[in-house]
Amino acid sequence: MPVPASQVPSGPLASKWDKHRFEMKLVNPANKRKFSVIVVGSGLAGSSAAASLAELGYHVDCFCYQDSPRRAHSIAAQGGINAAKNYQNDGDSVYRLFYDTIKGGDFRAREANVHRLAEVSGGIIDQCVAQGVPFAREYGGLLANRSFGGAQVSRTFYARGQTGQQLLLGAYSALSRQIGLGTVRMHTRSEMLDLVVVNGVAKGIVTRDLVTGKIESWSADAVVLGTGGYSNLYFLSTNAVGCNVTATYRAYKRGALFANPCYVQIHPTCIPVTGEHQSKLTLMSESLRNDGRIWVPKHPGDKRSPDAIPEDERDYYLERMYPSYGNLAPRDISSRAAKKVCDEGRGVGEFGRGVYLDFADATQLLGEQTIRDRYGNLFHMYEKITGENPYRVPMRIYPAVHYTMGGLWVDYNLMSNIPGLFVIGEANFSDHGANRLGASALMQGLADGYFILPYTIGHYLASSKPQRASVYDAEFKRVEGEVNERIKRLLSTRGKRTVVSFHRELGKMMWDGCGMGRNAAGLKKALESIGPLREQFWKDAIIPGDDEELNVALERAGRVADFFEFAEVLCHDALERDESCGSHFREEHQLPDGEAKRDDEKFCHVACWEFTGDGNKPTRHIEPLEFESIQLAVRSYK
Amino acid sequence: MNLTLKIWRQKNREDKGGFVSYKANDVSTDMSFLEMLDIVNEGIIERGEEPIAFDHDCREGICGMCSLVINGVPHGPDRGTTVCQLHMRRFRDGDSITIEPWRSRAFPVLRDLIVERGAFDRIIQVGGYVSINTGGAADGNALPIAKKEADLAMDAAACIGCGACVAACKNASAMLFVAAKVSQFAHLPQGQPERELRVLKMVEQMDKEGFGSCTNTFECEAVCPKEISVRVIAEMNRDYRMAIWKARCGSAPNVGVGGD
DSSP states (O other): OOOOOOOOOOSOGGGHHHHHHHHSOOOOHHHHTTOEEEEEOOSHHHHHHHHHHHHHTOEEEEEOSSSSGGGSGGGGOOSOEEOOOOTTOSSOOHHHHHHHHHHHTTTOSOHHHHHHHHHHHHHHHHHHHHHTOOOOBOTTSSBOOBOOTTOSSOOEEOSTTOHHHHHHHHHHHHHHHHHHHTSEEEEOSEEEEEEEEETTEEEEEEEEETTTOOEEEEEOSEEEEOOOOOGGGGSSSSSOTTOOSHHHHHHHHTTOOEEOTTOEEEEEEEOOOOOTTOOOOOBOOGGGGGTOEEEEESSTTOOSOGGGSOGGGEEOHHHHHOTTTGGGOOHHHHHHHHHHHIIIIIOOSTTSOOEEEEOHHHHHHHOHHHHHHHHHHHHHHHHHHHSOOTTTSOEEEEEEEEEEOOEEOOOTTSBOSSTTEEEOGGGBOSSSTTSOOTTOHHHHHHIIIIIIHHHHHHHHHHHHOOOOOOTTSHHHHHHHHHHHHHHHHHHHOBOSEEHHHHHHHHHHHHHHHHSSSBOHHHHHHHHHHHHHHHHHHHHHEEOOSOSSSOOHHHHHHHHHHHHHHHHHHHHHHHHHOOSOBTTBOBTTSBOTTSOBOOOHHHHOEEEEEEOOSTTSOOEEEEEEOOOSSSOOOOOOOO | OOEEEEEEEOSSSSSOOEEEEEEEOSOOTTSBHHHHHHHHHHHHHHTTOOOOOOOOSSSSSOSOOOOEEETTEETOSSTTOOGGGOBGGGSOTTOEEEEEEOOOTTSOEEETTEEOOHHHHHHHHHHSSOOOOSSOOOOTTSSOOOHHHHHHHHHHHTOOOOOHHHHHOTTOBOHHHHHHHHHHHHTSGGGSTTHHHHHHHHHHHHHHTTOBOOOSOOHHHHHOTTOOOTHHHHHHHHHHHHHHHHHHHTSSOOOSOOOO
């Protein structure tokens, strides 16, 4: 099965989206009522899509595993959202946002998609303001901006350190309005456990009601997945504990291509690990790097307290290595630099895996009150977790898994290779290449949901005129049967080890073998070890309780079981991509100064993995990346 | 440190439920409260019993999912903190800790420490929004908003919808939650066209859901993890009175205005 055409329109880059919007077919208002759409996930992408589709007149069923759509993990995004408004008069433009994003992704994203993202970015801010999102403002009443990594302009809009929360609550309010109007049926505490494909077309999903355990089928004319990323494969990540790969992985097993799974973002500023008991890691927003300076002692093994280390014995390594971007170097580069100085024995904190993020200079310059206004809630959060006061002592931070650029393959219309299956937000692969810049995830989630999917889904419905399947059809019954079978199998493994202990071991295996630095030997070792551990999981896991009740152990087990299978796909991808690019750093391929060395001859493409049966190695297909507008270059932030 | 936990166990909505004691040994002071419960659950599962069910997700104090009453206080002893951000260094070796779910008629217990908070969503669904569709919004800077007003709106908008305010209130009143949303929009120009309609509808739905009345004891503010001020309740009361008065004079929409 080759990769379908990307559907990127012809013509000059800047007019492709305009042209495409005109060429797409429309569904007239009276006919929209006849179509129904399933949206899985209620984060920024899912909520905004569900609300916008319902406003247009479609019938929407929206599903989330939490108790309310407002809880999706988009809510935890702290720093901000990018938009090419050029309100600061500092030289920003649509083209510059496009270029920064392509370059930040190390030239591994589809040009036309990224340009479209930059084009619609301004409209997102307008939409959110109109919804009553309380963005930060200047005294004159206009919107405030700050800077983020990988950019030399200030284009990030924010609402204190809770931008994701405020944007999600905006989308949630739009969604709630539609629920109140009866155009969206909301299904909370419902987890999608499988996709139903009839004659090669996505026709519905199978869910489990997490309160009653009831397995149910839902049929629609199109299915949209906005189910987020797979960072929790690594056990410790900044994602919510419930985030999982199940929806996208199940779609993969039903034939959807999984693109670039090895692109995993490791965020440089998280609170370091303190011990085995830890259930997740907490991010400290990248916006802190606007005012904080990152440093470690110059000499390995320097155990003095930070205030006792004089200025000339400190190494502000990001400022030294990347003078033009300094502390605002992109995430992948900053993370690797932190790892490097810690590997040299210069890390700080109990386990030596940490670097300082110091606000002393900024506090002196701006005053403590300004720092409190800008980052108060982040400082508060840090103090809660560590018991240290960051106004007095520098924060200690270390990289942690945060976001996944890889995801289900989609064309320019955000449709996967399975007709009728659309994928939006972090769940798709499309816009960030091999590394995402800060404040771009919120932008992409809302761009997909508010301004792209509502057009492209109409085109699909108008041109393919899908026939609705019945949930009583044989295929739905067959998939339901498989879902039930799998649950029964999980509950019948009466072993001795908890699911969480297996997950922790899998996560460590992935962090060691396929983390910040990767090499062929380590990846091969990981690939050899995952299978046996998975077999042990199915033999020796203990999952108490039964299926017809609220069973938290069973929920976790199903998600971990899918992580076990997906881990291999990710490692295969990392092994076969024999180059370094963005977040994917193969230690065999580095420039003399330790930067990522791309191989554009061999790897200027999207890797798309096809499921070929349990126990078989998936097949790798490629979509070549063609750059019409920009020149591939070595990414430099020096 | 070693602790004794008295935890509410309840099989399902219909079950009567009761406290069960558990030992938590070798608890590290660096653990969060929920990580301590994770460890207890690991032990329970290893014994083949069913783990304690509790709601949690982001574990960084923003999703609003976690919802435990610890020694009688929603979200536990620290001010401005959700349970997931409460750390064990706050407790002492040998402590006995009582853990219960939110208790309110409007929040039925689904299992153990998990409650159903759909009532909050339904209140938002009747009016907690600005009625605009996607597209067609004016430029974000077209309408300047004074920084002070934007800040006051943000203070109110910080609500995470956890329901601690209800759990802490002797009347199980949802006033702080509803007023936070009403106040956010009342401070913004975007919220003005529907200002009266919104407060009338949301208060009506709040009453329908079975939440109690406010008697100004302000326990809600004391436990709110986002430290939302009871100022918002005063603002909502003022808006509500104004809307009722206007409705009686015929200059505001007459929706569900039951009485004063």
